[in-house]
Amino acid sequence: MDLVGLIPLLPILGFAAIGLGGRWLPKKAVSILGPGVVGASFLMTLAVFFQLFSLPPSERRVVTSLFSWVVAGNFSVDISFLVDPLSMVMALVVTGVGFLIHVYSVGYMGEDPGYRRYFAYLNLFTFSMLCLVLSSNFLLMYLGWEGVGLCSYLLIGFWYEKKSAADAGKKAFIVNRVGDFGFALGVMLIFTTFGTLDFGGVFSQAPALSTEGGQRIATAITLLLFLGAVGKSAQIPLYTWLPDAMEGPTPVSALIHAATMVTAGVYMVARCHALYLLAPFSMAVVAVIGALTAIMAASIGLVQNDIKRVLAYSTISQLGYMFLACGVGAFTAGIFHLVTHAFFKALLFLGAGSVIHALSGEQDLRKMGGLRKYMPATYTTFLIATLAISGVPLLSGFFSKDQILSAAFFSPQGGNFLWLLGIVTASMTAFYMFRLFFLTFTGGCRASEEVQHHIHESPHSMTVPLMILGFLAVVGGYIGMPHALGGVNAIAGYLAPVFADLPHLPEPSLGMEYLLMATSVVVAFLGISLAYFFYVRSPQAAERLRQNFLYTLLLNKYYVDEIYQALIVSPIVAGSRWVWERFDLGIIDGAVNGSARLVEKLALRGRQLQTGYVRQYAMAVVMGVVIILAYLVWG
Amino acid sequence: MAAVPLDWYLILAGLLFAIGTVGVLVSRNAIVILMAIELMLNAVNLTFVAFSHYMGKNDGQVLVFLVMTVAAAEAAVGLAIILNIFRTRESVNIDDINLMKW
């Protein structure tokens, strides 16, 4: 169990080696060291996972503390890691998918001049994410939290010559920081109420908050933490940075903006479920925001023309699902969806990456098409992932999404409205995913001539990870097969000790469950057929679709970016410039310089007294004598 | 000497001193101003001698001796300055000398 310290240590060593090595490290060494370190860390996680698995379920919670980090009076926090089923699942996803993406990057980033810098940042990211996931207290989690924010800033702005990339990086970091603002306040409130930041200490004292006052504090804590989650996992209102984050290299989008970083918010909410249970209002907020984000993002995704932006909005939408699950109390379903989503969304992004790689950088759907015959491997894996995400039965997406929908439908807080939102989003997901699929792989190739004859299948270092992820996307579902379909729902059992204190959700009747499954399957196929009709059967119909105002509204992403810019960013900048000129230079400096001028004027007036006529001076002398004598005599 | 009490001498010296002051302030010829200053110094000498006479000690008169040397030195230097001013300004009117200001 003491190996757990090694898990984050390896990536940071990798980062240091590559970062400091710099020029002297040959490219070959970097391409072995970078993924190798993460691979080793993955094996380490597996070892710890099995060690944990060997323990009886009740004791599956081991905290190993390395050294005390900050000690100030009764505030003491140390670098300590928590090994329990939840953190192990997350660690496995981070290192597993991470390793695949590292291998993929070797091929994808082959000729990029910043090759070493890229792997250094990627290793640093893995380290931060592992710190976040494995941490056993809020402060170390906060370190990981901001660490991943930093890495996403560095990697989004990786091609720093492009102004749009640098802007996107800056925007991502600042929006994350707004979220971190809430997270920091939440952590502080936790310390002031519980006196410690350690998960064990906090969650054991949590029931004490069930009093009236306590509930208000619990709600405050959970909402503040949720603000952090919203910032990190790109929910309403702080989601605008994720679509712009597509400026970064595609593997980065796959790793950070699909599989790992954006799921940090979900993990944090799941980790603090004990607090969330005490605050039903917060649970409702999480559920509603999740559902709203899901449907809003899906609607925008319907019309986007950039392949990566479609996937970005799809990620936001799926994250909405996970928060919906947590909001209605089905934390296991949320985590299960997180895992499956990591597999197929990473696959989708990597697939898109190899498509872009093949089309030498082209990202616009309207300039693609007919790649089926050129890229068979990418085609098949991409098809699997699209089916999975659309919720086609027997694939991972179906199982996890269906659990969330049924939980939403049956849970007391949920109610059918959320379920309805979920179902509509499911159909939208199916539609835009297959729209993307048809536009890229089927039909005539709309790419320009010389781009076309460059099209080639990606090298093995890229296609192998695709296949592995494809396999996982299919198999992933079965670890959570619900009882209704004869499965043993292994993941629920596995996560049970972590969520032991959850009130047991009402067992739905088998009939209702089948009905729900049926509706979700029907809705999925509806979406697919619509997409088939518009983009394969009659492209003219799609053309007509583009005229109405709804299309332009969605294309411009509800003008949210422009609203933020107008309402928040420019007033602050213009306002502070105005204040600077008026107040800082005007009033304060004015007062300072003003007093100097005042003294000068007085001095000028004083000068007049000295006329230069000696007799006036004599007069003054005599006057002085007279006055002094008068004082002496009559004083 | 009983006839003339000390007060009278002091009053006379006071008057002389006052006249000297008026002389300094009123006259516009630099040399006359110097003379008025001499006059004031003289008034002071008079008080010294008067006190020395009444206290019966010679100290007063020694002081007069000292005052006289000071007066002489002051007159000499004063006149030298006036001479210099006259060289540049061709006049001794005190109002023409108005450079000494800020």
Next chain:
Amino acid sequence: MDAQILSWVVFLPLVGIPVILLLPKQRPDLVKWAALGTAAADFLVSLYLPANFDSANPGMQFTVTLPWIESFGIYYRLGLDGISLFLVLLTTFLSMLSIYSTFSAITEKVKGFYISFLLLQTGMLGVFVALDVFLFYVFWEGMLIPMYFLIGVWGGPRKIYATIKFVLFTMFGSLLMLVAILALYFLNRSATGGYSFNLFDFYQLALPLSIQVWLFLAFALAFAIKVPMFPFHTWLPDAHVEAPTAGSVILAGVLLKMGTYGFLRFLFPLFPNATFQFIPLLAALSIIGIIYGALMAMVQKDVKSLVAFSSVSHLGFVTLGLVAMNLQGWQGGMLQMLNHGVSTGALFLLVGMIYERRHTRLIDDFGGLTKGMPIFAVFFMIITLSSIGLPGTNGFVGEFLILLGTFRTNPVWAAFATTGVILSAVYMLWMFQRVMFGEVKNPANAGLPDLNFREKAVLVPLVVFVFWIGIYPNSFLKNMEGSLADLLNQVNRRETVLRSLPSQSWSEFLSAGRGTRSQAAVPVKPSP
């Protein structure tokens, strides 16, 4: 050895001055190395302090007491505790680095520069270790003169205006402080009968609130101007923009800490009741300082004035931490003083380096420097992250402790102050992007040489500190905790004790004192 060490540390720089004077004028390199040698020696000598510092003992260590002007009760009294230990180290460390960093920047009147620099170092060190209030004031004022020359002679185009404004601002504050010191002196005289400027005698003075308030305001103004707190900050951007690189580093790194050090050493213990009364005001000013400083930094066109306003914001954090009146806030405040010294010092060094290459400080003149200067970009990135308080760097630990301490006192203050965390990210990253990223529009930015050995040697120690404090701050916090906790208890205890005092006017207090003193047969010999 323990007794003389502080005198050595404070006055060692002066030893360098005659050496520099004797060196031939035509050999500026000799002068530079002599100055560096002196500063390095001073740093090594000052390393003796943490080595022999006993963190368990909260009181003053390495104390030395020699009669100076006995008739007025003025003693040459030095001492060091957890609070001033790291400030002394910071001073010697930053001085050494800034001297080493200006080898190529200062070309004319080289001797004068290094002499005033060494004088400045002595002045600063003296302020942190002086325990006799008179001696403290001598050092406090003494340190102004060399700084005046540093900005005035080797500064930028508007140097005269900047340096006069700087000196007048500080002088205005410290004169009021002088009046307050004298008032304390006579109050002490009328209360105990003895003549003494000993800070610890003043600590025992039982002053009613009515008197405390006035003295508090005088001291507070002097320190607020120095910090600089919100309304009194306008001298800082001018002073920084016009000062030479080394001057800026020292001005930001150490001089600003004297204000906050003053809060801790003089303001709180001497006038506890007045302190508790003014806490809301000071907190409000600090929060305004944080947000206002950050907003102003965002709109600056000149990199140096941007960093100057960032200092206003960072020190707003420090004062907020101190005003929180609990151990987390104080330790956070103390640590943030060190962090600010390290990160802002490094920022000014970096800005100085690009100024030496491009001779301009306007952000718009830069752009795309990362292409030509990758190593510089790495250093700049690390320091920027430390400045916006990224966890893992030094800024985070300090800032988090401060916010935690403030939160425990008043959550609303902490909420407003935490917005500073966002704003700092905004202006720093926006500046970083405009200077470093983007394509190279201006051809002059293309061929810039990357950092040479000397510049790297200056930055590496600072980066080491950034990560040392970030990863393992306990080595610093442990030493501060004893003294800070003791001071905090002392302040709280005296506050409760003095709360019951009847409020007397000045004259009553003085006369009452004289009344009691007259019984005392003979005035007590001034206590050592």
Next chain:
Amino acid sequence: MEMAVFLGAGFVALVSAILVFTQKNPVASVVFLVVTLAAQAVLFLLLNAPFVAALQIIVYAGAIMVLFLFVVMLLNLGRDEFGPEKRKFIRPLAVVFALVLVLEVLAIFKTGLLDQARLTYHLDFTGDFGTVAGVGLLLFTRYLYPFEITSVLLLAALLGTVILAKKLPGRKGEL
């Protein structure tokens, strides 16, 4: 009898003092000043101070006044044609100040500042009162330092005057 002499000399002194600065012609001023000095010499005699009286006449009237006369002649000053007084307020103010001064002197007597100085009027003057020997003896014993200092003072005055009056090279005019 002494009262008569006192009043006479006093009156002469006052009148000629006033006339000193009311003359147009500086030479007249010098002459009236000499007259004032002579009147004071008489008063000194009246106060049994023959040495001082002699000094007054020889040094003061003789040397300093001759110097004044010399300078007046040297500068060849005719009558002062200074035109109307521009600074109107000076004359009346000067007279006012003089009167106030006199008033203050008179008031001093009432304040009794002089009371303790109300001297015991004694007639018997010892042999050397006022004589050259008496004053000389005192001068070289108790007042030796002031005596030396005055010599230095005179030296300084001498140097000052010589330098000031030196004919600077390249100056037009015979002065």
